[in-house]
Amino acid sequence: MQLPIEQALPALKEALRHHNGAVLVAPPGAGKTTRVPLAMLGEPWLQGQRILMLEPRRLAARASARYMASALGEAVGATVGYRVRLDTRVGPNTRIEVITEGVLTRMLQTDPGLEGVGLVIFDEFHERSLQADLGLALALQAQALLREDLRVLVMSATLEAEPVAILLGDAPVVRSEGRSYPVETCHVEQSVTGRIEAAVVKTVLEALDRYEGDVLVFLPGAREIRRTAEGLAAAGIRQGRGPIRVAPLYGSLTQEEQDLALAPSPNGERKVVLATSIAETSLTVEGVRIVIDSGLMRVPRFSPRTGLSRLETMPVSRASADQRRGRAGRVAPGVCYRLWTEQEDRRLAPRSTPEVLEADLAPLALELLAWGVAEPAELQWLDAPPAPAMAQARELLQQLGAVDAGGAITAHGRRMAELGLHPRLAHMLLRAVPLGLALLACELAALLGERDALRAEGGPPSADLRLRVEALRRGAAPPGYRADPAVLRSLRAEARQLQQALGLAADGGAPADRCGLLLGFAYPDRIAQRRGTGRFLLAGGRGAVLPELQPLSAEPYLVAAELDDQGPESRIFLAAPLEEAELAEHFADRIREEREIAWDRAAQAVRARRRERLGALVLREGPLASPAPEETLAALLTGIREEGLGLLPWSKSARQLQQRLVFLHRIDASWPDASDEALLATLEDWLAPHLDGRKSRESLQSLSLASLLEEALPWDKRRQLGELAPTHITVPSGSRIPVDYSDPEAPVLAVRLQEMFGLADTPRIAGGRVPLTVHLLSPASRPVQVTRDLASFWRTTYFEVKKDLKGRYPKHYWPDDPTAAVPTSRTKPRT
Known part of the structure; x- marks a missing residue:
């Protein structure tokens, strides 16, 4: 079938003949993912070398490799193969390898010159994943220092091409107009409240009655997909509508389940594909003419405030909404139901924020150190990693022993980087091996890499990770819980594959009681100590709480593997207990x-x-x-x-x-x-x-x-x-009166007025420099006058005071001439 991208291929070939980089912008459905690598195989500059094409997701990598192999009439692993984590299908004659982004990083770390590779293609680069940004930065440095002949091609549907072209050294930009059929767009009249699943079920039933073709529903995650499937089953979706099959599509499904969702429907059957954003790009879901978009996506968010990552459900961007809408017009005219209002539509962000600006940068920091780069500024980025997040990442790496006090990568850090996992999980696996806990560590790594495998029935779920490990091993949920047996089988197989792929010694599976110890290796900052029923203090200093009372609530110590960062105390979703003896034995270097x-x-x-x-x-x-x-x-x-x-x-x-x-x-x-x-x-x-x-x-x-x-x-x-600041002053009556220095600016002499008769002037201290503030008292020791000029008081005010005091104290001595009178501390002076 002739695809729109065919018209752009000559210009693209011309661009890569004369430049070692190019940017290709082509809308969804143009065929760039499956046509471009095949078209480049015969180019003279390739000289028989391989082509690496990066896909953001494993599902898309496998699907595009199978499609290209099928177009050549071959099996996967011949001319076209793929490499994804824990799954490789390549052979000695493979010329095109479709790989996921982490695989490219590992290949570059092992062979910085990418010997035998002539072209690296970054597909769907507009998604701006952390690994894509890192892979491009490393490839550009490898190109500049080691391989001038290495070609780099960046492909996208919605990318702003100019900044990428500048990053690639003013590389040429090639555009494909694409081809799509008209798509009718329907918005809801009122905002959806409550859970989105009820609105989705109602819209699916309506669309099946009104329009022909298969239905592709975009939902934020596996949990919403499961609830929607249950809602459709409860609504009797088959009744009166002919044979209809509901097919989920998300990353942790088995290969068979994913193939079932992508394959065309048999004659007479319609399908409803319930997908995450995994179906936005690269993948072609056959037969779709109806798209129902919840308008939501689930993305990882890293909080520098707490050092925690969480999955956050948020509105899609304008670019993502348009990509999803375009899925309805691939093969014929279609319809797109948008479960948000036209007013909400106008408020959508133009595009998603690059992951490098919001993600946990610990994996990036470790890869850069393994590459030999101390600072991100030594590489070329579309958006440089934020300095605070990088500092936090290096601090974590130091806690895990991946870097030394000087910031240089250690031998342990290099082994961690070689595993290609998050540094936390890599450290956990390496610490588990000598303890005979390798399989348990791989089981935990598989469980922690996906959403919770258990669903509680009729009550709040337990946060105990040991329950998940036991369910994984038995292939069935414990009483009071539900679990998809296929998901458990997939996780168990992934754990075994991880153990084999990493070359870890096989073991029979340690008791699940050792989960807490292994989690402590991965999350040393989340070792928690009980400080009240259900309330804990994390080693990192933050408070945490188990939202419901459960057996873990009474544990003296536990390790929180998953928690949020809302409010003053994080809610713990997954954890396992840790014995105090294990703390003392295995974390002595941190105590x-x-x-x-x-x-x-x-x-x-x-x-x-x-x-x-x-x-x-x-x-x-x-x-x-x-x-x-x-x-x-x-x-x-x-x-x-x-x-x-x-x-x-x-x-x-x-x-x-x-x-x-x-x-x-x-x-x-x-x-x-x-x-x-x-x-x-x-x-x-x-x-x-x-x-x-x-x-x-x-x-x-x-x-x-x-x-x-x-x-x-x-x-x-x-x-x-004593001379300058006497404690007492002897007054004319002979009494020693204390001086009050509580106010240093005006020391006070409080004395009865009659004891001061005969004294013409105010007493002074400090060698005569400071007159005392004299508080003249009545016979009852109540203040009648305050003065610092005793002579003036005798001449003027005394006679008014005398008149008042004589009336109140008639028996006392009140002379007409106080300066010549005999002072007394008695009622009257002695004769």
């Missing part, structure tokens, strides 16, 4: 002993503790015997600073001495500053020498602060202290 000698505010004393920590977790704690005296002293001084000087035993005389010194410092900076702030700042000078053996508030109470403050003064200042 740090710390000594804490610190002020305990509750006990009002210095406490010396010894702790063993794993990250944020305190594994063991107890008293520390015989802490160093200098550490105890430092902790005590810290406690005094935290609590304030009120922790010390301030007597009245000590506080008055402090206030006198503050007063003197204010008028003469040569005097030491004795304010609370200054004393706290200089504890080491005036207090610390007197704290030997003390470590609590109680032990401080025997200190004489007045003596300590006075000892801290130079000898000459000590001698001048």
Whole structure:
């Protein structure tokens, strides 16, 4: 069959004859995936070398290889073969290898020059997966440094070609107009609320009644596909509509199930294919004339805040929606039902965000280090990896032992990179082998690579991963759960294939009770310690909670393999318990002993503790015997600073001495500053020498602060202290009255007015420089006047005060001339 891409092939061949790079833009259905590699086989510049074509998904890689082999009348593995993880079909005469992106990275790491390869094709590059961006960056550097003759072709349906062409060294851009039939587009009138499956079932039934042809339904994931299939079965989809077959299509299905969904329907039968976004590109689902688009996709999202990845369901982009719509017009006019309103349609993002900007970059960081690149900037990128995410990735690699303290890759890190798995899982597998736990580790890797294999019936599911391992081994779900036996068989086969492909020693399968230990190797930052029923603290410092009460809720330790990052505490979805003895034995290199000698505010004393920590977790704690005296002293001084000087035993005389010194410092900076702030700042000078053996508030109470403050003064200042800032003043009556220095700007002498008779002027301190603020008191010691000018008071105000006091205290002595009167502390002066 003549496909639209045929018209663009001459221009594409011409471009690759004269350049070592090109960009091909062709819409879905143009035939680029299956026609371009075959067309390039006879080009003279290829010189008998192989062609590598990258496909984002395993399903598309196998399907396109089979299609091309069929077009040549051959079996897969002859001229055309494929390489995907755990499955390879190539032979000695294979010229075209369809590979998944991770496989290209492994090939480049093993042979940076790609000897024997003449062309690398990046298909469906618009999806901008992390591995595609990495593969292109490595291929371009290999081309620049080792293989100038290596051709690189980037193909896409919706890509903005110019930035890629610039990245490829101003490579030519070839466009194919494509061919498609008209597609009618129908939007819903009101937004879909609740689960999308009910709306999908209703729309499928309506479409089957109104239109001819097969139906392709786009749903975000396997869970929604399963529910929709159940809904269609419950709705009696076969009744009155002839033979109709419902076929799921997603990545973890068996090869037979995937083939069943892709194959054309037998005469008289219609099919409803329930697919994830896997069917957007590359794959051709035969017979489709009706597309029902939920408008949703499920993509991985990495949170730098928590270091966690999660699958997030979100609206599709404009580019993805158009690709899905185009599937209805491949073979005849069709119809596309969009389960969102026209108003929502106008708000769609133009295209999806490149995965490199939002993904967990630990795999990328490890590959770059294995390639010999310390910084991403050494390579060419369409979008450079974000620096914060790269820093977080390197931190994880260091925790896993993949890089050393200097940031260089270790021998262990190189072995991890060779496995081609996420660094967490690669580390887990390598640690499992010497412990005889290789198969269990492979089973966990298979389980963690897919959505949860178990579905609870009539209640909340248990998060215990051990249940999944037992179900995997038995091929059946435990009581209270459901599982697709085909999925379990596929996962079990994948685990065995992984064990064989990685060259791991065979074992009979360790008890599922060792799951927690293996998960701890993969997720050391998610080792969790119980801090309440169902509530845990992760080694990384974040809180986590099991959403429902279950046996795991009471475990002292567990490892969380899957959790979200919503709210203050992450919800744990998959986990396994970890024994404390396993922690001590296998994570000893991560356990740090710390000594804490610190002020305990509750006990009002210095406490010396010894702790063993794993990250944020305190594994063991107890008293520390015989802490160093200098550490105890430092902790005590810290406690005094935290609590304030009120922790010390301030007597009245000590506080008055402090206030006198503050007063003197204010008028003469040569005097030491004795304010609370200054004393706290200089504890080491005036207090610390007197704290030997003390470590609590109680032990401080025997200190004489007045003596300590006075000892801290130079000898000459000590001698001048009483003269410049006397504690008492002798007034005319002969009484010694204390001076109040609480206000350093205005020291106060509070004295009964009658005791000041005969004194013409205000008493002064500080060598006569500062007049006291005199509070003149009534016979009952109540203030009647405040003055710093006693002479003026006698001349003016006294007579008004006298009149008032004489009326209230008639028996007392109130002379007409106070400056000549006899002072007295009695009612009347003695005669």
